[in-house]
Amino acid sequence: MKFLDEYRDSTAAAQLSRSIRRITTRPWTLMEVCGGQTHTIVKSGLEDLLPPEITLVHGPGCPVCVTPVELIDRAIAIAARPETIFCSFGDMLRVPGSSKSLLDVKAAGGDVRIVYSPLDAVRLARTNLSREVVFFAVGFETTAPANAMAVWQAEREGIRNFSILVAHVLVPPAMEAILNSPNCRIHGFLAAGHVCTVMGWKEYEPISQRWHVPIVVTGFEPLDLLEGVQMAVAQLESGRAEVENQYRRAVRREGNRPAQERIAEVFEVAPRKWRGIGEIPLSGLRLRARYRAFDAEQRFEVGVGTVEEPSECIAGIVLQGLKKPFECPAFGTRCTPETPLGAPMVSSEGACAAYYLYGKRKHEGSKSELPGAAARG
Amino acid sequence: MCLAVPGRVVNVVEGEGLGLRCGKVDFGGVLKEVCLAYTPEATVGDYVLVHVGFALSVVDETEAQKIFEVLREMQQLEELETPSEIGESSA
Numbered sequence: 001m002k003f004l005d006e007y008r009d010s011t012a013a014a015q016l017s018r019s020i021r022r023i024t025t026r027p028w029t030l031m032e033v034c035g036g037q038t039h040t041i042v043k044s045g046l047e048d049l050l051p052p053e054i055t056l057v058h059g060p061g062c063p064v065c066v067t068p069v070e071l072i073d074r075a076i077a078i079a080a081r082p083e084t085i086f087c088s089f090g091d092m093l094r095v096p097g098s099s100k101s102l103l104d105v106k107a108a109g110g111d112v113r114i115v116y117s118p119l120d121a122v123r124l125a126r127t128n129l130s131r132e133v134v135f136f137a138v139g140f141e142t143t144a145p146a147n148a149m150a151v152w153q154a155e156r157e158g159i160r161n162f163s164i165l166v167a168h169v170l171v172p173p174a175m176e177a178i179l180n181s182p183n184c185r186i187h188g189f190l191a192a193g194h195v196c197t198v199m200g201w202k203e204y205e206p207i208s209q210r211w212h213v214p215i216v217v218t219g220f221e222p223l224d225l226l227e228g229v230q231m232a233v234a235q236l237e238s239g240r241a242e243v244e245n246q247y248r249r250a251v252r253r254e255g256n257r258p259a260q261e262r263i264a265e266v267f268e269v270a271p272r273k274w275r276g277i278g279e280i281p282l283s284g285l286r287l288r289a290r291y292r293a294f295d296a297e298q299r300f301e302v303g304v305g306t307v308e309e310p311s312e313c314i315a316g317i318v319l320q321g322l323k324k325p326f327e328c329p330a331f332g333t334r335c336t337p338e339t340p341l342g343a344p345m346v347s348s349e350g351a352c353a354a355y356y357l358y359g360k361r362k363h364e365g366s367k368s369e370l371p372g373a374a375a376r377g
Numbered sequence: 378m379c380l381a382v383p384g385r386v387v388n389v390v391e392g393e394g395l396g397l398r399c400g401k402v403d404f405g406g407v408l409k410e411v412c413l414a415y416t417p418e419a420t421v422g423d424y425v426l427v428h429v430g431f432a433l434s435v436v437d438e439t440e441a442q443k444i445f446e447v448l449r450e451m452q453q454l455e456e457l458e459t460p461s462e463i464g465e466s467s468a
Binding site for chain 1: 379380381382383385395397404405412414415416417424426428429430431433434436437438440441443444445447448451452455
């Protein structure tokens, strides 16, 4: 497919790999923010194309992973009600709540449906007037325009049997929380390209300046990620700390204005709890008062208290880039995609699932070049 | 979840009444209905980046080629810098 296949070319990857080796003189730790990027890195073996000085750590950009367990319990309680059609992206269904998952509700006869777009859920509400259609609005800034539009459209059409359970989180406050941590060992970030198609990169400029870290807006294909690493390392090696854009074909500095306007009309910034990390101030979105009628938490009174996480799961530490998945004693034994202890083993964007799926169960020790990277001259 | 896939706009239906601007987008032969309300500039033949049924950005075809131009320049530099290595294997 155009704009995908050409960014997976192994000869070009080898060339970028050589270029990164040529400019690297010291150890650098970079964090790729988005779980989609983590999967490309692990699936394509990109770490093997990097010099031993470069360490990639995997960031918190997996919305499924950071949705608090209390909210999943709430989703489960709403989904189990007989009048509800509960709609969600497929990823959320197997995520464990405190005692079961949405998939368990479905297996027990609950009307839980996987939809491709929140507009599909609005369509279901339009044609099922006697039912309550609830959409699990999980996601980062990339998904917020779609969820905002669904609510805006439902209000415009006067659809009363539609609501959303909001679990929206924002990237910049999470990056700041990571940088603020005393254990932080990140020298530079590969920012999440698709979040930036919506938001642009203006809000990253003060972060880059305040902590003196390079932030490179990066795409999702292997060549994008290698070029992103090269740009970040070039900054680090020359002592610069700026926001640069690797994902030039898709991202402009100002982002997508119409999308930002619709998000701002429907949502407002609010504190959010992140699973495994805790509450981060002003790190999420909630519906504005004008759209509160579409808030599933208000519409359905389901009492869910604070829930303890399984003590063995180190998801919070993995999500902050402090440990790799294979450093968890439960990894691949007591925790697998079939019987996950934590969300990062479930989601297609979770770091644990990526390491499990692509066979990276333990650190290989020395890094070896892939055949594609070995050819020179 | 933040995955977005590029596809080619095949047709555009301007939003009328309560309808949203939308169109069919071709993803390597698979056609899907996509909301184009956030890309008012997208026209037939453009490539758009689509996430959960919404086009978020029109792919800039000129910018998309730049990485390959950089790579070509890099290769020329490499050839200038390492003439003695041509034909040799090196680890």
